[in-house]
Amino acid sequence: MSRRPESHGAVSSLTTAAARNLATTTKSVPFMAGRTPRWLLRVLPWKPVSGGFYRVNRRLSYPVGEGRVALVGPVDGLGVFPPSLTEIPGLRGFGDPDVLTEVAQRFRRHDVASGTVIAEAGSPQTRLVVLAHGKAHKLGRGRYGDATLVGVAADGDHFGGQVLTGAAGTWPFTLKATTPCTLLELYPATVAETLSTVRERLAERPDRPRPPLTKHGEVSLDLAAGHDGEPVLPGTFVDYELSPREYELGVAQTVLRVHTRVSDLFNDPMDQLEQQLRLTVEALRERQEHEIVNNPDFGLLNNVDNRQRLYTRTGPPTPDDMDALLSRRRRTGYFLAHPRTIAAFGRECNRRGVHAPATRVEEQIAPTWRGVPILPCDKIPANADGSGSIIAMRVGEDHGGVVGLCAADLADEYAPGIAVRFTGVDTKGVASYLVTAYHSVASLLPDAFGVLETV
Incomplete structure (x- = not known):
């Protein structure tokens, strides 16, 4: 077994601590721990x-589909942000803030557990449903009658908005909660007078028919293809957004x-x-x-x-x-x-x-x-x-x-x-x-x- 040598008396050579005073130290540049690959x-x-500024010019397009409703407040006190109600059919294009605030205040909260069927496919639509918090599956029927997953809904998605227009309809899919969900529900009867006012004001606006649109909301261009002979060719032009984003x-x-x-x-x-x-x-x-x-x-x-x-x-x-x-x-x-x-x-x-x-x-x-x-x-x-x-x-x-x-x-x-x-x-x-x-x-x-x- 080896033993550590012991020092007795004065050292016999220059120590490294003293030698450092004459040495040139090799150094690194400063490093920072917060640097990421970026x-x-x-x-x-x-x-x-x-x-x-950078301006993004696009072809003129019209809204297609429906946006999400914005929510405000903590989870235990969620409410609808009134201006975002214009994303719902029946309120689209209406901008009176007082009326929208009144409609927003008529929503009633409803909490459901995971696995609850919120709406059944084929049943009558009687209410507007806003999914305020949670996640739900939209389930449909396949070609051969088997259940299929149509889509996933989460915070801000809404369903049944056509009931606000007075049109009767049925649920096109089954909406089933996959997590505990908080719903905000609105029944047309509770805001019937307000909705009639909205319809009257929207009816007063000049009705400008929409041109045929592509699936992206852009105006379809009139083109001819596969023709023979010398038919009169259609004319067309491409329009641009008047207020592009900057x-x-x-x-x-x-x-x-x-x-x-x-x-x-x-x-x-x-x-x-x-x-x-x-x-x-x-x-x-x-x-x-x-x-x-x-x-x-x-x-x-x-x-x-x-x-x-x-x-x-x-x-x-x-x-x-x-x-x-x-x-x-x-x-x-x-x-x-x-x-x-x-x-x-x-x-x-x-x-x-x-x-x-x-x-x-x-x-x-x-x-x-x-x-x-x-x-x-x-x-x-x-x-x-x-x-x-x-x-x-x-x-x-x-x-x-x-x-x-x-x-x-x-x-x-x-x-x-x-x-x-x-x-x-x-x-x-x-x-x-x-x-x-x-x-x-x-x-x-x-x-x-x-x-x-x-x-």
Whole structure:
């Protein structure tokens, strides 16, 4: 058994602690733990914008389908946001806020347990139902009489709106709660006088017939095909939106302070100002990605088209859910999800014995589904209840997809869309630099991206 040598008296050679005073230390640049891959910023094509605004011109289109009703208040006191009632047949096009508020106050809350049949297919429609909280399946009958899943409904979806127009009808599908649900119900008899006023005012408006529309709500063009001889060809033209949406560039800013003594005396071998700027810009880039996902004005999660919002059939993201999300658009380029959501999808694939192959994206390995890469983005919220979202998007102007926006021709430009401007030295000898990042994101067509919610 070896024994540790013991030191007796003075040391016989130079110690390492003393030797360090004469040695040159090899150093690394500063690292930050908060830096992420920022895949969203990397896969978006960036469009330089002059003038601070980017206008998205589209063909003139008319609303097709029905949007969701907005809800306000906590879960135990949910109510309907009155202006959003115009998404319901019978109230569409009506804008009197007092009348809409009165209608909103007549809704009555009804809580149902999981498994409850809210409405039976073929039964008469006697009420308007708003699904305020929870999830329900829309069940129909297949060609041979077997039960089929028509769709999934969740917060804000509404059914039976035609009862407000006075038209009698039956439920086209069975609505069955798959979780405990909170319903807001409205019976026409309780607001009969108010609805008659609405109908009278809508009838006073000039009736402008709608031209034939495509499934996307755009006016059909008169074309001739398959003809023979010399028939008179139809004439047509393409109309544009009169008030196209304009995206204003958002801004993220900070003032970087560096003492002149530090930059004068401690600049070798690394430039102190350059390292400070590098880490500050990294933080700004992280904030940019967060804003592109979550900004209330232009963020992706807050601007998804109602027809591009989907819900999981059960809870975890399954291959069926990913297929449903993928089928809503052409040329889907990327899925983006929180890393925990990607892990949950992997578990579902393992449980079903399905293999999700991997691919190489910019020299890194990423899982795919149907050949579309699934990229991590921790800026997509992972809620306290364990739910999140998955974004599927098409990118690029050539395909009418999603494009990132940055400022063009900035003075004192440090990087694309980022300016660093020296603002002076104060009486304490501290130099200040204004660091500014301009950014936004635009969706060129309603189906450019979609979101699988409550994952």
